[in-house]
Amino acid sequence: MRVLVAVKRVVDYNVKVRVKADGTGVDLANVKMSMNPFDEIACEEAVRLKEAGVATEVVAVSCGVTACQETLRSAMALGADRGILVESEAELQPLAVAKLLQAVVNKEAPQLVLLGKQAIDDDSNQVGQMLASLMGWPQATFASKVVIAGDKASVTREIDGGLETLELKLPAVVTSDLRLNEPRYAALPSIMKAKKKPLAVIKPSDLGVDVSPRLSTLKVAEPPKRSAGVRVPDVKQLVDKLRNEAKVLP
Amino acid sequence: MTVLVIAEHDGALLKSATLNTISAAAKLGGDIHVLVAGAGCGAAAAAAAQVAGVAKVLLADAAHYQDQGAENLAALVLAQAGAYTHLLLPATSFGKNIAPRVAAKLDVAQISDIVSVEAADTFVRPIYAGNALATVKSSDGVKVITVRSTAFEAAGQGGSAPVEAIAAGPDLGLSRLVGRELTKSARPELAAAKIVVSGGRGMGSAENYSKFLDPIADKLNAALGASRAAVDAGYAPNDYQVGQTGKIVAPQLYLAIGISGAIQHLAGMKDAKVIVAINKDPDAPIFQVADYGLIGDLFQLVPQLTAELG
Ligand SMILES: Cc1cc2nc3c(=O)[nH]c(=O)nc-3n(C[C@H](O)[C@H](O)[C@H](O)COP(=O)(O)OP(=O)(O)OC[C@H]3O[C@@H](n4cnc5c(N)ncnc54)[C@H](O)[C@@H]3O)c2cc1C
Ligand SMILES: Nc1ncnc2c1ncn2[C@@H]1O[C@H](COP(=O)(O)O)[C@@H](O)[C@H]1O
Numbered sequence: 416m417r418v419l420v421a422v423k424r425v426v427d428y429n430v431k432v433r434v435k436a437d438g439t440g441v442d443l444a445n446v447k448m449s450m451n452p453f454d455e456i457a458c459e460e461a462v463r464l465k466e467a468g469v470a471t472e473v474v475a476v477s478c479g480v481t482a483c484q485e486t487l488r489s490a491m492a493l494g495a496d497r498g499i500l501v502e503s504e505a506e507l508q509p510l511a512v513a514k515l516l517q518a519v520v521n522k523e524a525p526q527l528v529l530l531g532k533q534a535i536d537d538d539s540n541q542v543g544q545m546l547a548s549l550m551g552w553p554q555a556t557f558a559s560k561v562v563i564a565g566d567k568a569s570v571t572r573e574i575d576g577g578l579e580t581l582e583l584k585l586p587a588v589v590t591s592d593l594r595l596n597e598p599r600y601a602a603l604p605s606i607m608k609a610k611k612k613p614l615a616v617i618k619p620s621d622l623g624v625d626v627s628p629r630l631s632t633l634k635v636a637e638p639p640k641r642s643a644g645v646r647v648p649d650v651k652q653l654v655d656k657l658r659n660e661a662k663v664l665p
Numbered sequence: 666m667t668v669l670v671i672a673e674h675d676g677a678l679l680k681s682a683t684l685n686t687i688s689a690a691a692k693l694g695g696d697i698h699v700l701v702a703g704a705g706c707g708a709a710a711a712a713a714a715q716v717a718g719v720a721k722v723l724l725a726d727a728a729h730y731q732d733q734g735a736e737n738l739a740a741l742v743l744a745q746a747g748a749y750t751h752l753l754l755p756a757t758s759f760g761k762n763i764a765p766r767v768a769a770k771l772d773v774a775q776i777s778d779i780v781s782v783e784a785a786d787t788f789v790r791p792i793y794a795g796n797a798l799a800t801v802k803s804s805d806g807v808k809v810i811t812v813r814s815t816a817f818e819a820a821g822q823g824g825s826a827p828v829e830a831i832a833a834g835p836d837l838g839l840s841r842l843v844g845r846e847l848t849k850s851a852r853p854e855l856a857a858a859k860i861v862v863s864g865g866r867g868m869g870s871a872e873n874y875s876k877f878l879d880p881i882a883d884k885l886n887a888a889l890g891a892s893r894a895a896v897d898a899g900y901a902p903n904d905y906q907v908g909q910t911g912k913i914v915a916p917q918l919y920l921a922i923g924i925s926g927a928i929q930h931l932a933g934m935k936d937a938k939v940i941v942a943i944n945k946d947p948d949a950p951i952f953q954v955a956d957y958g959l960i961g962d963l964f965q966l967v968p969q970l971t972a973e974l975g
Contacts, residue, residue: 434796538777542765544765553840574845577904584838584840629774645957645958653941
């Protein structure tokens with residue numbers, strides 16, 4: 416079976432972004448970009464399915480600017496067989512991405528689509544669920560374990576109260592949580608090999624998808640700043656302060 | 666304008682995040698209806714009817730809602746959506762699972778994790794791990810929203826809304842619950858607790874995590890939390906993770922013990938009223954947000970603190 420993985424190019428998780436002075440957004444000039452960490456986990460899972468003989472082909476898809484090709488190359492260095500870039504300079508909101516992925520899924524006919532649970536830039540946590548809904552497929556979000564057996568997937572999910580395991584009919588959508596796996600470190604030979612793997616570039620219009628945004632951002636602001644408080648020398652003074660100054664203890 | 670809140674409940678009681686979501690709905694103005702879907706969940710519907718500000722409760726009681734699966738619940742919500750201008754769900758693993766499915770079928774954007782209602786079509790939401798707050802305006806006919814519970818008070822009691830049974834939607838049969846392993850704890854719920862004691866990688870082991878943190882959490886009647894590193898290492902269950910991609914908490918008092926203070930962790934706790942950090946590294950970033958910092962070995966300081974609390 417074919418597995419599709421959606422990978423997004425985002426600001427690296429180590430970067431602390433700054434809000435632009437004019438309040439129109441965050442400053443992304445000269446900021447390090449990487450694959451969304453959850454998508455790395457999704458990609459690793461797809462590659463492991465292939466190594467286990469469950470998947471026959473892993474296709475990575477990214478939607479966005481030309482530089483997303485780098486993200487696709489990273490996915491191929493992790494082991495994806497080929498990449499598809501849906502290239503667009505426009506701002507792509509989750510609904511638009513879900514529709515683009517739907518169109519790609521209709522062409523590629525995968526049995527499983529793996530995504531990250533959340534992009535660490537917009538923190539939306541939407542695309543996987545939207546794609547599943549548009550396709551009329553079952554979903555298992557926040558996955559920490561995926562087992563494929565025949566035409567079913569058994570997925571353990573991280574939910575608010577603990578864990579739950581679902582059995583889904585394939586085809587299905589699964590979104591990764593942090594503990595699904597630990598992505599491998601792509602070694603140089605894999606990176607070199609990835610450069611030669613096929614990468615197709617298409618446009619939203621080729622897929623007949625309208626990507627117009629539905630939300631307009633009126634303003635982006637800095638959150639209220641917390642300032643460093645005081646150092647207390649010992650436990651006695653800490654408790655005294657919590658009781659008598661902060662008044663958070665009786 | 667009529668708002669539908671999709672209740673998260675356990676069959677008998679509403680989850681606290683549902684009450685915060687109802688408060689967010691009240692900020693929109695207009696009537697508030699609450700949808701309670703489940704199997705044998707009449708008690709939860711009755712509880713919803715007593716929440717202040719609720720005008721009507723819709724009860725969908727059917728066996729195929731027992732497991733609260735996203736596919737069937739989204740189909741049910743879609744069948745009701747036509748009557749509403751806004752559909753609100755808590756930004757919990759329950760709400761996040763369902764809301765995007767509903768929005769996609771309605772062909773509208775979904776607005777995640779709002780922390781403020783500016784107008785009926787304009788909302789504030791954190792992005793980039795809370796390092797920026799975006800004010801977004803929706804041009805869609807129906808607004809599908811998830812609500813960050815810590816940003817809104819819990820709605821109070823005093824309502825007496827009618828409960829109306831509605832027809833169940835289809836059982837799509839796409840997915841089946843095999844089992845749940847829920848973390849058992851007599852402690853307050855993490856996302857709603859007044860005091861949270863969190864341990865990080867500095868705890869060193871699962872044994873230490875409970876040996877050092879259980880007694881202090883007991884004394885303070887606190888919820889226990891953890892950093893991602895502590896969860897990854899198996900010191901604490903996954904649902905203890907506080908942060909950008911875990912739970913968001915805003916207690917009166919947050920104790921960060923052996924936690925360095927990565928931005929992803931801060932995203933989940935920096936709205937606490939008072940933050941205390943215990944860390945042996947004086948340069949740990951957690952001290953930049955802590956109201957009270959105690960530098961030293963947690964294995965000495967935590968037992969001392971527990972004792973001092975009397
Ligand atoms: C996509 C993504 C999502 C993430 N989401 C989250 C999230 O939701 N929540 C989260 O927490 N993290 C998250 N992280 C991880 C985050 O980046 C950090 O790696 C993590 O928070 C570190 O946990 P920690 O502070 O416990 O560990 P460390 O950074 O290793 O810090 C341990 C601290 O303990 C102190 N210490 C050690 N021994 C002692 C002692 N005996 N006494 C006193 N102090 C001691 C050390 O000085 C150190 O400061 C995420 C990362 C990624 C990439
Ligand atoms: N532009 C994009 N290109 C490819 N995949 C994406 C894109 N945006 C989001 N995704 C996928 O959807 C997941 C959830 O994103 P979001 O709903 O935006 O938080 C991500 O982890 C990716 O797997």
